[in-house]
Amino acid sequence: MRAMKIVFLDAATMGDADMSAIAAQGEFVCYPSSTPEQARERVADADVALLNKIIVNKEFLDAAPKLKLICEAGTGINNINVDLCRERGVAVRNVAAYSTDSVAQTAWMHILNLAGTAFHYDEYIRSGEYSAGSIHVDAGHPFTELAGKTLGIVGMGAIGKKVASIACAFGMKVIYYSTSGTSHCKEYPSVSLDELLRSSDVISIHAPYNEHTAGLINYEGMCKMKPTAFLVNTGRGGIAVEADLVKAIDEQIIAGAGIDVYVREPLTADHPYLHCKYPQRLLLTPHIAWYSIEARQRLALAMADNIRKGW
Numbered sequence: 247m248r249a250m251k252i253v254f255l256d257a258a259t260m261g262d263a264d265m266s267a268i269a270a271q272g273e274f275v276c277y278p279s280s281t282p283e284q285a286r287e288r289v290a291d292a293d294v295a296l297l298n299k300i301i302v303n304k305e306f307l308d309a310a311p312k313l314k315l316i317c318e319a320g321t322g323i324n325n326i327n328v329d330l331c332r333e334r335g336v337a338v339r340n341v342a343a344y345s346t347d348s349v350a351q352t353a354w355m356h357i358l359n360l361a362g363t364a365f366h367y368d369e370y371i372r373s374g375e376y377s378a379g380s381i382h383v384d385a386g387h388p389f390t391e392l393a394g395k396t397l398g399i400v401g402m403g404a405i406g407k408k409v410a411s412i413a414c415a416f417g418m419k420v421i422y423y424s425t426s427g428t429s430h431c432k433e434y435p436s437v438s439l440d441e442l443l444r445s446s447d448v449i450s451i452h453a454p455y456n457e458h459t460a461g462l463i464n465y466e467g468m469c470k471m472k473p474t475a476f477l478v479n480t481g482r483g484g485i486a487v488e489a490d491l492v493k494a495i496d497e498q499i500i501a502g503a504g505i506d507v508y509v510r511e512p513l514t515a516d517h518p519y520l521h522c523k524y525p526q527r528l529l530l531t532p533h534i535a536w537y538s539i540e541a542r543q544r545l546a547l548a549m550a551d552n553i554r555k556g557w
Contacts, residue, residue, distance in 0.1 A: 249273045251312075252553065253288050254296040255280040260319065263542040267550035268296070282306075289313060294553055302326040307334050315339065315557045317549045320536070322454060322482070337557035343404055344544040345536035349480050350408035352535035353450050356478045356504025359529055361448070362389050366526060390474075393417030398446030400439075400462070401453030401481060402431040409450055410434060421445065425453045425462070443470040448478065455482035465490035471500050480535040483508040492518040495527050502527035506535045 250272030286309035429436035
């Protein structure tokens with residue numbers, strides 16, 4: 247009997263995660279990356295395709311007559327034409343909740359670094375200015391406490407709730423805007439987007455990218471925010487309009503932002519984020535919120551379980 251063939255088309259994003267549980271399910275072929283043309287060649291005789299950013303469209307499925315299951319190496323499946331897969335009898339499975347702690351921690355890394363101006367203090371010492379000074383503090387750059395401030399969360403799913411619980415530990419008030427309109431979470435007040443923008447000292451985005459969230463926070467919305475407020479996005483690129491965000495920071499409409507996700511990844515060299523007038527107010531990370539050692543291992547084990555379940 248022929249062994250089930252499993253191909254991972256863009257496994258480089260998994261780094262050094264142990265994928266032995268996946269390999270145990272059949273004949274496992276792992277490619278660090280694949281162009282669209284290579285992907286079509288590599289799924290020609292595959293039963294299962296694992297992928298992260300590979301686009302699954304008609305051309306992909308036409309090239310994979312034996313394909314029975316697609317496992318998304320992550321949560322979002324907007325790279326997959328799910329309706330067409332259903333028509334072709336190809337099951338699609340993603341992995342939810344594997345990165346909740348990892349993303350929440352990264353969101354708070356951004357919040358704490360922004361609120362505490364950590365990168366300024368580090369530079370202040372490394373530049374020699376601190377050593378040349380006469381007092382033991384940087385008196386010209388005090389920071390404010392988060393206790394008593396308001397955290398506004400866009401998208402109160404599992405990650406949003408985790409971020410909210412940490413905010414409560416800091417003594418913050420939490421409000422949220424439901425991008426789906428359901429307002430299912432009763433632990434915190436659900437407010438309109440306008441109220442969230444106007445009331446929040448920190449806004450943290452934890453929503454999927456869809457027709458309800460594309461361009462949700464634009465320049466007009468940023469102008470409603472407090473000039474002392476920070477915007478953090480570890481959700482999806484494009485929810486906050488990138489060029490508008492740079493404009494808002496350059497014009498000092500908001501105090502700063504922390505960004506982990508982008509419309510195009512990696513960033514192009516001419517991206518507005520890389521040419522911000524006040525770079526110390528814009529903290530950038532390379533889509534690593536999901537990338538903790540533990541999260542990637544949970545992801546690998548969950549994908550193996552999805553394969554075991556069959557189709």
